[in-house]
Amino acid sequence: xxxxxxxxxxxxxxxxxxxxxxxxxxxxxxxxxxxxxxxxxxxxxxxxxxxxxxxxxxxxxxxxxxxxxxxxxxxxxxxxxxxxxxxxxxxxxxxxxxxxxxxxxxxxxxxxxxxxxxxxxxxxxxxxxxxxxxxxxxxxxxxxxxxxxxxxxxxxxxxxxxxxxxxxxxxxxxxxxxxxxxxxxxxxxxxxxxxxxxxxxxxxxxxxxxxxxxxx
Numbered sequence: 001x002x003x004x005x006x007x008x009x010x011x012x013x014x015x016x017x018x019x020x021x022x023x024x025x026x027x028x029x030x031x032x033x034x035x036x037x038x039x040x041x042x043x044x045x046x047x048x049x050x051x052x053x054x055x056x057x058x059x060x061x062x063x064x065x066x067x068x069x070x071x072x073x074x075x076x077x078x079x080x081x082x083x084x085x086x087x088x089x090x091x092x093x094x095x096x097x098x099x100x101x102x103x104x105x106x107x108x109x110x111x112x113x114x115x116x117x118x119x120x121x122x123x124x125x126x127x128x129x130x131x132x133x134x135x136x137x138x139x140x141x142x143x144x145x146x147x148x149x150x151x152x153x154x155x156x157x158x159x160x161x162x163x164x165x166x167x168x169x170x171x172x173x174x175x176x177x178x179x180x181x182x183x184x185x186x187x188x189x190x191x192x193x194x195x196x197x198x199x200x201x202x203x204x205x206x207x208x209x210x211x212x213x214x215x216x
Contacts, residue, residue: 001081001208006037006094007036009039010040015186021192030208037070042124050123083106083108086108087186092113096132102145103145110150110151110169112184112185113151113168115167148202150202153166153178156182157184179194
């Protein structure tokens with residue numbers, strides 16, 4: 001089975017709990033793909049100031065640049081044995097990618113997802129995310145492409161209200177799992193065992209569990 005991790009805004013494929021997820025799933029025979037999508041420097045954008053940053057013509061992060069990268073670096077490796085793991089901005093980008101390049105995958109896990117602009121978002125994140133926001137998705141088509149999905153949201157996420165994640169889950173008819181005091185389910189954690197176990201459950205739990213733990 002192949003797993004693809006989609007990171008969020010102003011971050012990278014090597015942050016959060018991605019390293020430990022990669023190690024855990026590859027240890028039981030799966031492949032983990034971690035594309036690095038184009039991002040801008042938060043500090044450089046901040047130094048420009050909001051007005052100048054909005055006028056900047058060569059910002060790296062946009063829906064177009066991410067879709068181009070996805071088409072070249074991710075899409076060729078995806079099939080019905082692929083599972084997407086997407087965090088924060090990653091989930092809504094995943095929906096854009098699946099609508100533009102419809103393929104059927106095995107399933108997905110979405111962490112702290114949202115569809116449109118969030119209350120209280122700083123201008124730096126609002127600017128970087130602006131081209132990704134959308135509620136105009138074809139739910140039936142997406143459910144055909146992603147036949148099974150989990151949505152995880154935290155009860156104390158400082159950035160994404162639970163209502164935003166639940167709205168995302170409703171679109172895909174996802175199985176919803178609230179995580180008590182999980183913050184943003186991102187950089188606060190170097191490992192998220194729950195995500196590892198849910199990933200194994202989509203594969204077929206026994207197929208992803210060491211034989212020494214299975215009674216004959």
